[in-house]
Amino acid sequence: MAELIQPVRGMNDVLPGDAPLWDRVESAGATLFAGYGYQRVRLPVLERTELFSRSIGELTDIVEKEMYTFEDRNGESITLRPEATAGVVRAGLSNGLLHNQQQKLWCSGPMFRREKPQKGRYRQFHQLSVEALGYAEPEIDAELIALSARLWKHLGITSATLELNSLGTLESRAGYKQALVEYFSAYRTRLDEDSLRRLERNPLRILDSKNPDLRELIAEAPLLTGHLDDESRAHFDRVQSLLADIGVSFKLNPRLVRGLDYYTRTVFEWVTDKLGAQSAVCSGGRYDGLIAQLGGRDTPAVGWALGLERIVELVRAEGGDTAEEPVDAYLVASGDDARRFGFRLVEGLRDRIPRARLSIGSPAAGFKAQLRRADKSGARFALIVGEAEVAAGKVSVKPLRTDEPQQLLSVEECANLLGPAPRSA
Secondary structure (H helix, E strand, O other), X not given: OOOOOOXXXXXXXXXXXXXXXXXXXXXXXXXXXXXXXXXXXXXXXXXXXXXXXXXXXXXXHHHHHHOOEEEOOOOOEEEEOOOOHHHHHHHHHHOOOOOOOOEEEEEEEEEEOOOOOEOOEOOEEEEEEEEEEOOOOHHHHHHHHHHHHXXXXXXXXXXXXXXXXXXXXXXXXXXXXXXXXXXXXXXXXXXXXXXXXXXHHOOHHHHOOOOHHHHHHHXXXXXXXXXXXXXXXHHHHHHXXXXXXXXXXXEEOOOOOOOOOOOEEEEEEEEOOOOOOOOEEEEXXXXXXXXXXXXXXXXXXXXXXXXXXXXXXXXXXXXXXXXXXXXXXEEEEOXXXXXXXXXXXXXXXXXXXXXXXXXXXXXXXXXXXXXXXXXXOOOOEEEEEOHHHHHHOEEEEEEOOOOOOOEEEEHHHHHHHHOOOOOOO
16 A cells, blocks of 8 residues: 655645634635725735845845745746735736825735744744735724724634834834844843844844743843834824724733834734734734835835634634534435435525535435434434435425424425525526
8 A cells, every 4th residue: 555645744734624714714804804995816826035035034034944945947036925915015016006006905825934833833824914005194004903803803802912012114223223233242142143143234133033042131122112213103102092092902012023124113913822832813014115125116004914823723712613504404315216306406405595505315324324414414404305205296304403393395395494585686
């Protein structure tokens, strides 16, 4: 016997028992996004590597260590997308969507990072990403945060808490970077190899270090809030006021810097204590310089992304994992003529049955075995067809969830019992 082929490490199957919960999360997101005026875009999984090295930052862990990058047959460097924002901006620029226009866009799909696989962190993971391009006002920051808060309500998530910070502008951060260089330089012997490499070129990345040995040192580092420019401070104050006005509570976290170089001004994370070490479930912020950085005009923008795997786990952890909807009816048929009659019956009923979900029992099984399967399926009714029913052109309908008696009905009477009348053309 040939050896079984196993999945690639860190890349998982979503099986039928889990898929309905995924569908529920994605459907809730799509409905809300449309209500807020965000339109869907579908983007390639493969992009030129330059897109991510220019946007995310060459000294980030993602670009340095985690991207799946290879040369194609033409010698061009290609990368499986590690995140969505850069691709959304690239799509906007390459398709002329940002020329004197504002766009509210969202997308979903798999992302790829070669990280150490663990619960809540996989090498292929899935995101919902929401982006507002061309909007400078703090109201759009608050709207996007309010949108995420509303999504938690729709999904029954209560443990997610919001953390906020402002990174200011690239210009205002220059003084803060110098303060970090001076501070960390005094502790060179305590820095790891990654932090030493980033010290001169991008010291903010040290604040995002995952090394637990640096936690105490980072906690004592200077705060960015003391270096904010007046305009960024006013913008951030406005965002906080708007959130307070609509009852979205938050905690200020001056150490929140995010792991991508393109962020400016408002940054935020939704975190939870229900998922162990992987506490962040939704992250985002402003990236006002990214569009110009990728060849467009200077254009403000803001967005967020959530990890579907973590949201699904969080819904499940908070008791919101509802069972798959039961079938409406289950065909129980014995004999070739009965199965053919039942097949026509099932297809004829599909326009009338809510969710149009009917199951056909195994032809080799007897009535009792099929009825047990019908009951186990959660169906409301068993549709029983034998020789007598075929001869009469009718079907026996047995309620499985109530004590009502079994009835012998015409096909039309069965349709009326099980579902609403079909819509007229």
